[in-house]
Amino acid sequence: MIWLIAVSIGCCCCCSLIVLRLLCRKRIKIDGKTVLITGASSGLGEALARYLFNKQCQLILLARRLDRLENLRQELSNLHPTYPKPKIIQIDLSNYEHITSSSILMNILEHETIDCLINNAGISQRSSVFDTSIDIVNDIFRLNYFSLVTLTKLILIKMIEKKQKNSTIVNISSLQGLIAVPDRSSYSASKHAVQAFSDSLRMELKEQYAEQNINICVISPSYIRTELGQQALNRMNNKNEKLIEDNKSSAYEPDYVAKRIVKAIEYRENDVIIAPFQQYLAIWLRRFWPERFFKIMVARNKRLKAKK
C-alpha cells in the first residue's frame, strides 16, 4: 500500500514537472530570419521551404536539381511577391570538396548572417550488407555525414565570429539513427553518426560558447511520404522494384513534419522524435531487451518481403 502511494506521488510529481517545463518554455520566433536548407528540391526540404517562406524567412535553398529549385522559387515569389525572394544554389553535396569550392555559397556565407542551418539533404538504401557495394556505402556517408559536418563547421565558425545569439543548427536524422533495421545498414549507421556528432557538438558549445546560446537540434522522424525510398532504388538500379516497406499508410506528410521541426527550432528543443507510439516502444525495447527487439525486427522484415 505504502509503495502504491509512493509510486502515485512520484508519478504526479513527474507529470507536474513536465507540464511546468512545457509552460515555462521560451519561444524565439523564426519569422524573418535567414535560413539555409539543404535538399530543398523535394520532400521534407521543400515542405520546410514553403512553411518558412510563409513566415517571411530569407531562404537559401541548396540541391542538385536546379529546375526544381527554380520552380519552387517562382511559385513562392508569385505567392508573396513582397517577401524576400529565395536564393538558390545548385550543388552536389555528396562531394564535400564542392562545398568549399562553390564561390556562390562561399560568397553567401561571407556576406549573409545565417540564423538557422537545416542539414536535410540525404539518401538512403534498400539492400543487405552483402548486396551493398562499398561505393554506395561511400556515397551515403559522403552526403549524410561528411557534407553535414563540413557545412556545419563552416557556418558555425561564422556564427561564433559574428557573436550571433540564439542561432540554430538542425540535423535531420531518422528513427533509424536510433534503431537500425535490416537492409538499411549504411543509412542507419550514417544517421547514428549524425546523432553522435550532434550530441558531442552540443556539449562542446555549452562548455565554450554558452553565452551565444547556439542550439543543436536533432530531428528523428519515422517514415515520411517523400521520394527517399524511390531514389534509393533508382541509385541501386532496381528502378522497377516495388518498395518493400509498410510506410504507405502510416507515413507522415512532409508538411506535418516541417511544422513540427519549426516548433522545435522556436522552442529550442535538442532532440525530437516524430514517430507513432509503437516506435517509441521499439527504441525502448532495443535498449533494454535487445534479443526480443532483434527477433521482432527479423520477423517483420520477412513479413514485408513476403508481401512483395
Ligand SMILES: NC(=O)c1ccc[n+]([C@@H]2O[C@H](COP(=O)([O-])OP(=O)(O)OC[C@H]3O[C@@H](n4cnc5c(N)ncnc54)[C@H](OP(=O)(O)O)[C@@H]3O)[C@@H](O)[C@H]2O)c1
Ligand atoms: N522519407 C522518410 O521516410 C524519412 C524518414 C526519416 C528521415 N528522413 C530524412 O529526411 C531528409 C530528407 O529526405 P526526404 O525524405 O525529403 O527525401 P527526398 O524527397 O528524396 O529529398 C532528399 C533531398 O536531398 C537532396 N539531395 C540528394 N542527394 C544530394 C546531393 N548529392 N547533393 C545535394 N542534395 C542532394 C535531393 O535533391 P537533389 O536530388 O535535387 O539533389 C532532395 O532535395 C533526409 O535526410 C532523410 O534521411 C526521411
